[in-house]
Amino acid sequence: MTSTRRSWPRSTDWLWLVGAALAFGCLDFGLFLASEPTTGFLGPYATLVLELVCDASLLLLARFPNGVAGLLIAASLAMLASDLFSPGLLVPTHQPTLMTVPTITPIVLAQLVRQLDRRRLLWIAGFLALLATRPWNPAWNTTPFGLLSTALPVAVALYFEARRQLLSSLRDRAERAEREQHLLAEQALAAERRRLASEMHDVVTHRLSLMVLHAGALGVTSPDPSVKSAAEDIRREGAHALDELRDLVGVLRNGTGIEPPVPNPPLPGEVADLVAESAAVGIATELAVTGDRTSVSPTVARTAYRVVQEALTNIRKHAPGCSATVSLRYHPEGLDVAVVNTSATRPPDAALAGSGSGAGLSGLRQRVELVGGTFEAGPVPGGGFKIGAILPAYVPTTEGAAR
Incomplete structure (x- = not known):
């Protein structure tokens, strides 16, 4: 040796x-x-x-x-x-x-x-x-x-060297066992994600597709203009839901394809609608957009939309009378989203504040991390609250690449 x-x-x-x-x-x-x-x-x-x-x-x-x-x-x-x-x-x-x-x-x-x-x-x-x-x-x-x-120092040194090697070996085994356990947990999680993706693809996508087809057929055959308008709304929202579900299935499957950037993603207009809705209910909300909006993929765009949507919903529930600023900054590496509000000027409505599951921010964090981004939420100096996310330009999913 x-x-x-x-x-x-x-x-x-x-x-x-x-x-x-x-x-x-x-x-x-x-x-x-x-x-x-x-x-x-x-x-x-x-x-x-x-x-x-x-x-x-x-x-x-x-x-x-x-x-x-x-x-x-x-x-x-x-x-x-x-x-x-x-x-x-x-x-x-x-x-x-x-x-x-x-x-x-x-x-x-x-x-x-x-x-x-x-x-x-x-x-x-x-x-x-x-x-x-x-x-x-x-x-x-x-x-x-x-x-x-002569003999005694060698014997003592050999004992301590053998003890050091034994401790090092035990430490390596413990670290190896921990890595193997972590790997097994990741494999189990990946298997569960693939199972969920398969169920969502086979069941939910099928039902949504039928709903969209029935709504389209109703819009064509019905003589009533109001029914045609409602059927068109159902068909349009169902198509959007199918797009989001397809991207989510791709993320869950953790494919190896690369989702290329798609020109003119629907995010900015939708965020503008969210800002308009917030202003319509009495929350003074401003929108600031910088950078090239074509630099991110639809999956990332929809994730940013969910961040803004959840943030504005929380503001309406917990900070009535405040003002808010929504910031979207596009750059070659991705998209930075930030929603900042000031302190509330009046007590929140108890019924409205108590609605919901209470897991909105944790679910939002999981959604952001699922596409490879980072999420932050917390109070800001001087009162108020901030929700932000740093998102990549695209998510490497098989479903996104196939589209």
Whole structure:
């Protein structure tokens, strides 16, 4: 098993690496002052220089783990050879500690757990443990402390590394399970939407088509002008309902076709009618339209119409005597709709305010999000209320593309 390597430590790792190197450098300098100097031809500072070089190698461990491990083995071999064959050359004749390897050895071995593959790490740790414990000449002042400085740090580091990998694996499994659960929920929702689309297409569309045909036939055959006018109204509204139902079925099916922009969508005139109706019942309402009205598709246009319709309906129910502004801003990316009203000047009618299901805004939000838009509703500073939506230029639906 191979651990992940980094070419250089992260910036957050440099602090403790430099701190550890400095701490062990100070420790080695203190041990040098407390011990006898070396007496060989390498001079009295041979032990200190060797220890400081090993301490400084900690900074290169992330980039050159094999080189640092090789330096540590070479230093340990040199210290052992000096102790066995030339006392006083690299280590003092009487050492102040029971360590027979460089003092930085436990830290380097613990960090090599993340830098080297497991087999190479165990070979290095085993060889250093052999040099540190000297099994050919066991003694109470070498064997236990040799194991403490080599085998123990590796065992502890392996335990924490295995624990970290286990926690990471459990976390990945939990995230994967959550993603799978979310995917299953989306699949179930998509299946339900397709079922509803099929039922609406097979049942509701069929009945509406029959109604439109019967109304058209009645308008042709009836001699009464009022009946003909009523039949024409029924036929026209039924045709509009079929158009909206066809778009809604396409959205529910979540097809892959692209609904192209259609010139002169019916939205602006219809919104103007809504504004006129609102003004006719005593709500001073203004309409502001900017941009090219041909940049949005009929599905988006009808969604914007529903936003304005619901907003003006709420104003009539809950803010009598106020004034309102309807804003439509067309742009290449879509359409921005905003309806803002001032504070009410008189209490609302209790019967009128209590009518309805109370789910108008939530249903409107779902309708806007269904076509890929964003919806907002809330009070504005100074009193009043604002309902707005940011809609895309078109909705990618199979039904819309087929039209």
